[in-house]
Amino acid sequence: MSNSHHSPHTLSAALAERFTDNRKVINDKDPVFVEKLRARAIELFRQQGLPGSHLERWRNTDITQSLDASYYHELKRNTEKINIDEIFQCKVDNFETFLVSQLNGWFAHQDHLLRELDNGVIVGSLREAFRQYPGLIKKHYGTYAPPEDHGLTALNTAFAQDGVFIYVPDSLEVKIPIQMVSLVRTSNPVLLFPRNLVVMEKNSSLTMVHCDDSIEKETSFSGSVSEFFLDEGARLDYYKLQNKDDHSAVVNSSYFHQEAGSALSTHTISLNGGILRNETRVTLNGENARADVLGLYLMDRSQHVDNYVFMDHASPNCYSNEQFKGILDDRAKAVFNGHILVRKDAQSTEAFQSNKNIQLTDEARVVTQPFLEIYADDVKCSHGATVGQLDPLAMFYLRSRGICHRNARMLMMYAFAAEMVNQISIHALKEQIDHMVVKRLKGELSICDQCVLHCKDERQVSFEIDMNKV
Amino acid sequence: MLQIKDLVVSVEGKTILQGVNLEVSPGEVHAVMGPNGSGKSTLANIIAGKEGYEVVSGSIHYQGKNLLDMDVEDRAREGIFMGFQYPVEIPGVSMNNFMRTAIDEIRKYRGEKPLSAKEFLALMNKKKKLVGLKESLAGRAVNEGFSGGEKKKNEIFQMALLEPVLAILDETDSGLDIDALKIVANGVNALKTKNTSTIVITHYQRLLDYIVPDRVHVLSDGQIIKSGNKELALELEEKGYGWLE
Numbered sequence: 001m002s003n004s005h006h007s008p009h010t011l012s013a014a015l016a017e018r019f020t021d022n023r024k025v026i027n028d029k030d031p032v033f034v035e036k037l038r039a040r041a042i043e044l045f046r047q048q049g050l051p052g053s054h055l056e057r058w059r060n061t062d063i064t065q066s067l068d069a070s071y072y073h074e075l076k077r078n079t080e081k082i083n084i085d086e087i088f089q090c091k092v093d094n095f096e097t098f099l100v101s102q103l104n105g106w107f108a109h110q111d112h113l114l115r116e117l118d119n120g121v122i123v124g125s126l127r128e129a130f131r132q133y134p135g136l137i138k139k140h141y142g143t144y145a146p147p148e149d150h151g152l153t154a155l156n157t158a159f160a161q162d163g164v165f166i167y168v169p170d171s172l173e174v175k176i177p178i179q180m181v182s183l184v185r186t187s188n189p190v191l192l193f194p195r196n197l198v199v200m201e202k203n204s205s206l207t208m209v210h211c212d213d214s215i216e217k218e219t220s221f222s223g224s225v226s227e228f229f230l231d232e233g234a235r236l237d238y239y240k241l242q243n244k245d246d247h248s249a250v251v252n253s254s255y256f257h258q259e260a261g262s263a264l265s266t267h268t269i270s271l272n273g274g275i276l277r278n279e280t281r282v283t284l285n286g287e288n289a290r291a292d293v294l295g296l297y298l299m300d301r302s303q304h305v306d307n308y309v310f311m312d313h314a315s316p317n318c319y320s321n322e323q324f325k326g327i328l329d330d331r332a333k334a335v336f337n338g339h340i341l342v343r344k345d346a347q348s349t350e351a352f353q354s355n356k357n358i359q360l361t362d363e364a365r366v367v368t369q370p371f372l373e374i375y376a377d378d379v380k381c382s383h384g385a386t387v388g389q390l391d392p393l394a395m396f397y398l399r400s401r402g403i404c405h406r407n408a409r410m411l412m413m414y415a416f417a418a419e420m421v422n423q424i425s426i427h428a429l430k431e432q433i434d435h436m437v438v439k440r441l442k443g444e445l446s447i448c449d450q451c452v453l454h455c456k457d458e459r460q461v462s463f464e465i466d467m468n469k470v
Numbered sequence: 471m472l473q474i475k476d477l478v479v480s481v482e483g484k485t486i487l488q489g490v491n492l493e494v495s496p497g498e499v500h501a502v503m504g505p506n507g508s509g510k511s512t513l514a515n516i517i518a519g520k521e522g523y524e525v526v527s528g529s530i531h532y533q534g535k536n537l538l539d540m541d542v543e544d545r546a547r548e549g550i551f552m553g554f555q556y557p558v559e560i561p562g563v564s565m566n567n568f569m570r571t572a573i574d575e576i577r578k579y580r581g582e583k584p585l586s587a588k589e590f591l592a593l594m595n596k597k598k599k600l601v602g603l604k605e606s607l608a609g610r611a612v613n614e615g616f617s618g619g620e621k622k623k624n625e626i627f628q629m630a631l632l633e634p635v636l637a638i639l640d641e642t643d644s645g646l647d648i649d650a651l652k653i654v655a656n657g658v659n660a661l662k663t664k665n666t667s668t669i670v671i672t673h674y675q676r677l678l679d680y681i682v683p684d685r686v687h688v689l690s691d692g693q694i695i696k697s698g699n700k701e702l703a704l705e706l707e708e709k710g711y712g713w714l715e
């Protein structure tokens with residue numbers, strides 16, 4: 001991906017040095033606890049360096065070749081007046097969202113950096129929240145995503161200056177989904193470390209749609225970290241859509257901390273991207289917590305997707321379900337690592353995991369590794385992984401009814417993907433993603449100038465196959 | 471309509487059809503009978519275009535065209551339909567999407583305008599009634615969780631929708647009770663015209679009580695060893711295949 005081939009060690013040293021050189025600018029007027037956390041994080045990063053193939057968890061995804069110490073890094077908010085709505089529009093029919101955008105890692109709505117809404121929801125720039133709500137931030141920030149976890153989380157913690165902060169008060173049901181859009185727009189190869197924090201108080205509920213997009217086809221490396229705190233009884237539906245261009249590398253590390261009776265569901269839909277690494281770490285920290293971690297990836301050319309899930313059953317009576325499906329074409333590569341940890345006291349645990357792949361060519365590659373670590377004895381656990389081709393008998397059956405080879409293949413791939421799409425519970429979003437999946441499978445989805453959910457100049461595509469249920 | 475000449479077919483080096491000759495004219499119903507393993511399904515699959523067979527020698531012509539040169543889907547678009555002995559389950563693909571796609575493609579191939587959603591639904595309903603297919607099955611994934619009988623009815627349902635010129639039914643009657651058998655037979659008879667032909671592959675004479683064949687052929691060890699009129703079927707029922715060998 002990058003032109004220069006440097007040693008990971010030199011690169012790590014250069015990145016650490018960049019921090020030291022810019023420490024003042026980065027800290028700016030941040031509270032002392034943030035500054036201290038940065039100091040701890042950079043120290044950890046110096047020790048660990050970037051995660052690389054020497055670590056089991058990163059064996060199949062080498063990110064060290066996807067970034068370069070020379071990459072541009074926007075250390076100050078670009079104060080040039082930009083109207084985010086002008087460079088970017090996002091619209092899904094019948095789907096109203098509260099939009100929060102980030103541009104090159106910085107919260108983009110400059111006129112209202114942080115808002116406290118009438119219902120008590122706080123939403124806006126994390127950096128602004130550092131200043132306005134230091135007490136609230138201090139309680140959570142860096143707690144669920146400890147910089148000790150891996151080098152990139154440490155590096156993010158050191159460098160992170162902005163991102164999205166969301167606070168949902170006790171028992172509040174947020175009706176309108178919050179849509180987070182992370183845009184990259186630059187004329188140079190760029191390095192970003194976005195950082196997000198979502199705090200949900202008891203029995204609150206929230207739906208989030210997180211889009212990772214590129215605006216210009218420029219090389220970028222994004223090492224984002226998001227922390228989510230779900231207090232007792234809180235419910236979060238989190239949709240992540242990835243439609244990046246082939247020059248981009250993204251490592252998304254999401255840390256979910258769940259208290260008793262909380263329910264999480266995440267859907268990660270990866271449609272395009274150079275290198276995508278999605279780390280999902282869930283801690284089920286109270287009884288009867290539930291987590292559904294789902295994913296769909298459709299990769300071709302030399303795209304690379306890596307889903308890593310760490311499910312920590314730290315309390316009894318919890319339920320987790322991981323389900324990932326993917327289709328790999330050309331020379332694309334998919335990695336799935338599912339680590340389930342059932343701690344000694346986590347009795348009556350139910351933990352399920354499945355990863356199914358269709359490998360369309362001999363050159364496409366799938367590496368899937370379940371890892372179950374179980375210390376309790378009353379556990380219901382299952383895992384399964386498959387890598388297969390499209391069933392030739394089914395292909396013959398479809399074709400024998402007059403359906404051409406290409407459409408028969410499409411029908412089968414669509415059917416395979418639909419199992420995941422159908423689990424999206426927001427109807428309008430489901431329809432839209434369904435539409436995008438069809439386009440993706442037909443090779444018609446482009447990385448356009450708009451968000452993953454809508455392409456401005458685009459007509460409704462006409463299908464040779466009418467996938468809509470008649 | 472269909473001319474098969476000296477057809478020799480092998481699978482994985484093993485010769486299965488050893489010089490089959492068969493001629494079917496428009497409007498005719500032919501029955502192909504014979505013991506298990508005699509090559510009946512192989513013959514049907516070769517006509518439908520299934521991969522994995524090697525045609526060693528011989529020819530098949532359909533409506534004057536060299537059938538063996540045609541892609542599977544083009545054979546279907548030209549009017550060939552095979553009812554599978556073992557219909558395939560396709561999880562996730564709904565019957566509606568399946569048939570909608572098939573009909574759209576066939577119509578496009580023939581230069582006909584596509585059916586509207588409404589016309590399509592009306593057609594589905596009409597044919598469902600014809601074959602007595604349960605309403606709920608059409609909304610389900612192709613053959614998934616269907617009983618044996620339902621799968622066979624589903625084949626006839628598809629045949630009714632696609633209105634083939636030449637239908638080959640490979641043991642569609644196996645495993646059916648007498649009521650289901652009648653439905654299958656009624657479906658076949660209802661679709662019969664003077665321009666269409668049917669090849670019924672069967673083990674049992676009982677289907678032929680309902681579908682009256684013009685010709686009956688006995689396939690044994692990859693060869694048609696005897697042909698006759700419908701009385702031959704009765705004779706086979708009585709005496710078995712042994713007396714022919």
Ligand SMILES: Nc1ncnc2c1ncn2[C@@H]1O[C@H](COP(=O)(O)OP(=O)(O)O)[C@@H](O)[C@H]1O
Nearest residue numbers: 481482486505506507508509510511512513522
């Ligand atoms: N794909 C195959 N590979 C190997 N042998 C096959 C294959 N298909 C059919 N055969 C063999 O060819 C012979 C004829 O099979 P088939 O056409 O299915 O007979 P029938 O339908 O009359 O029972 C059998 O001996 C069967 O085992």
Ligand SMILES: [Mg+2]
Nearest residue numbers: 510511555641
């Ligand atoms: Mg057979």
